[in-house]
Amino acid sequence: MNSKSRRAAILRYLKDTKEPVTGASLSERFGVTRQVIVSDIAILRAKGEDIIGTPQGYICSVPGKTMIRQKIAAVHSSDHAQIREELYIIVDHGGRIQDVIVEHPVYGEITASLHIASRYDADQFIAKLAAYNAEPLLVLTDGLHLHTIEVERIETLEAIKQALSAKGFLAAE
Numbered sequence: 001m002n003s004k005s006r007r008a009a010i011l012r013y014l015k016d017t018k019e020p021v022t023g024a025s026l027s028e029r030f031g032v033t034r035q036v037i038v039s040d041i042a043i044l045r046a047k048g049e050d051i052i053g054t055p056q057g058y059i060c061s062v063p064g065k066t067m068i069r070q071k072i073a074a075v076h077s078s079d080h081a082q083i084r085e086e087l088y089i090i091v092d093h094g095g096r097i098q099d100v101i102v103e104h105p106v107y108g109e110i111t112a113s114l115h116i117a118s119r120y121d122a123d124q125f126i127a128k129l130a131a132y133n134a135e136p137l138l139v140l141t142d143g144l145h146l147h148t149i150e151v152e153r154i155e156t157l158e159a160i161k162q163a164l165s166a167k168g169f170l171a172a173e
Helices: 003-016 023-030 034-046 080-092 119-131 137-141 154-166
Strands: 051-054 057-060 068-075 096-104 108-116 144-151
Touching: 003 023, 003 034, 003 057, 023 034, 023 057, 034 051, 051 108, 068 154, 080 096, 080 108, 080 119, 080 154, 096 137, 108 119, 108 137, 137 144, 144 154
Parallel strands: none
Antiparallel strands: 051 057, 068 144, 096 108, 096 144
C-alpha cells in the first residue's frame, strides 16, 4: 500500500471508529512504524482533516447533535485525587471535558486536548500523569485553569458548575 492510499485508509478507519485509536494500534493495523502514523496524521491535518490527538488516541471530529460548549474556570492543587474528583464531578453530571487551558506569561494560552467523557477516561488520564511523572498544566498557574465543557442541556452545565463550586473547585468570577 502506498502512502497516499494508506492515509486514505487511516482517515476512513478514524471516521468509522467512534472511540479514539492509538498511534500504536494504527501502526500495527497498517504495518508501519508509529512515526509513519504521526507523519500521516500531520499530513491529513495539513490537508484540512479534523483529526484530534487525545490522551486516549486519535479521533475524527464528526458532526453530530448540537452540543452546548462553555469554558469554566477551575482552581485546585495538582494533587491527583483533586484532579480526579474534579473530572468525576463533570462526567458524573453528564459533561465532557474537551480540553484544559492555562495562560502562561511567556507562551500565552496553552491548550491541551483531553476528550474525557467517563470515569474510565479520567482514570486513564490520571494513570498517564502518574506513569510519566508528568505535571498537570495547572502547576504553571498556581492551580487556575480553564476547561471547555460540552453538554447536551444548559441545566447539565449549571449542575456541573454548582457541584464544582460546592467542592471549592470553581474559580471566583
